Amino acid sequence: MSDSETQTVDAGVALSNPSGKSLEHETIDVGEPKMRARDVDVFYSDKKAIDSVSIDIHTEFVTAFIGPSGCGKSTFLRALNRMNDTIPSARVTGCIELDGEDIYASGMDVVQLRARVGMVFQKPNPFPKSIYENIAYGPRIHGLVESKTDIDEIVEKSLRRAGLWEEVKDRLEDSGTALSGGQQQRLCIARAIAVEPEVILMDEPCSALDPIATAKIEELIDELRGRYGIVIVTHSMQQAARVSQRTAFFHLGSMVEYGLTSDIFTNPRKKRTQDYITGRYG
């Protein structure tokens, strides 16, 4: 999976030094990271849910967040497009940058941010509207389209990219909620990519799906890699191993280890990571 990436990643060491402004030991030959998080803390009221997490998100590969339930991986994911703003008690400190811009800066428009950093949720949540309207909604509210033909084009393109076009092209007017669970989740992915985001955050996108639907979503994630930065939170270590090139292991609100997926699974540096991966807990 990472044959071309011969360099080693020593993110764990870098992260043990939270004051570091960059991940100094990372020497992988890739471009600038799309998103950069540094010393991010997330609080719910006074309770610290995320403790000083630093990580880079690249467009070139899929990043997986793994860890036991309640370890904060979803909380951190929601900090990346400010979905935590909807929870009044949630507070984020530290710095998260998208293309070098601080997304928590006062000049950052949250509506625009979420158009650039899309999200797919654990439970498929298509709008109770037609399949067509589900896809057309995003481009329409952002004014990305002028004419009916533009919308038709975007709808078809998004559904094709999400691998759903062949299945639904004859029933675009049917309700999105009438689809099967796996189709609904691909519809939600199509809805997210219809606004051409730069990063897509996926919060356990397959946890409500059967193995066949899961396989389709995983295939889709692999196809979308490179075009969009993809971050996936998953409970399934096999899934992380299958779809991601970088893996971050979270435990009790902090990021224990980050590195090449192959390294994390075959040669973890931290004992906690090894215990989790070998099934001691979680």
Add this chain to the structure above:
Amino acid sequence: MSDQAETMRPTRTPAFEARLKKRYASERRFKVLGLGAILFSVAVLVFLLINMTVSGLGGFQRTELAVPVDFTQAGLTVPANPVDEREVVQALQRQGLPEVISFSAEQALGEEGAAHVNNEAWRLVGQQIATDPSMLSQRVELWLPTSENLASAYAGDGNAELQPLAQQLADQGLLEDRFDFGFLQRADATDPQLVGIWGALKGSILTMIVTLALAFPIGVLAALYLEEYAPKNRWTDLIEVSINNLAAVPSIIFGLLGLAVFLAIFPGYRSAPLIGGMTLALMTMPVIVIAGRNAIKAVPPSIRDGALAIGASPIQVVFHHVLPLALPGILTGTIIGMARALGETAPLLLIGMRAFVATPPEDFTSNATVLPMQIFLWSDEIDRGFVERTSAAIIVLLVFLLLMNGLAIYLRNRFEKRW
């Protein structure tokens, strides 16, 4: 030995089976009680409806007398190019139409004849002539409303001396109860033969329009603001408690409020649907706010998240997703609130809507009364004719309520969506 072990298990003992029987028995009892409750409510409803229909249908009829009138000899003419019906009727009155009718009645029924025909019968004839002037060149047999006394006598009531005459006329086929279309077109009157429900019905419609136009948008906006935008703090808690209390305030208090506030601001609009509607809107709004907040709370957060995650602004989330999904619930609350407002009399008593109003209201500022108030006023009358008219008015009120709720339920089902 294994058989022995089987029978010894706790779920295979006779005691367990006895308990099981008891459990089934209690379920059966519960089912019977529930069915009984349903049957009782249905029976009460059916009794009410049948009772209303039987006694109310008579209210849509009135006793009328067949009187032949020969217009060829009367020398009446219709003015050229009349502005409206009223002008024609006035012209005919000046030319002596009332006397023509009295004369015809005396011809047909003897000297007392004129007294048996209703005083206002000539006006109805005038209205018929206005729509069909060719009547003036014909001999016609007209069914005219009788006097109140003859009507009571025909019903086997009232003046005993008139009863044989009524019986005789009925046997000749000259006196009968005929369907009274005018009941649905006229307004209140002192004579039960001449009353109509349209005045009160139109008053109710106008009042409900004002109530809906004020209570629905204000209620929905308040519910949306409280649920979606308001910070959760002591002030919003206080507002929530106040709204809940407002929904429980006795309606007559709202009448006093309408009297003290609205009539102080608009002193010229006593008895007007505008003021009535404003008063009832105060009463209906809290119901809509409470139902609206519950409906908004019931919208799944995943839909909000989905919309926010593709970059919908908060107001787009509210108007594109939350409101359409909450609308069926909001409409249910609106139905309940409006149905209550439609049947309300107490607050309207205080702002003067119990006045005797003999003409249907022209607009939102004319004097008017409403259906429940009309029922209350008529049920207070001593004349026998009003008893049936009251039942008929109740039927009109129920039908109006049914239509209003039917429309709301139709709208609700149209907006209902599954997720």
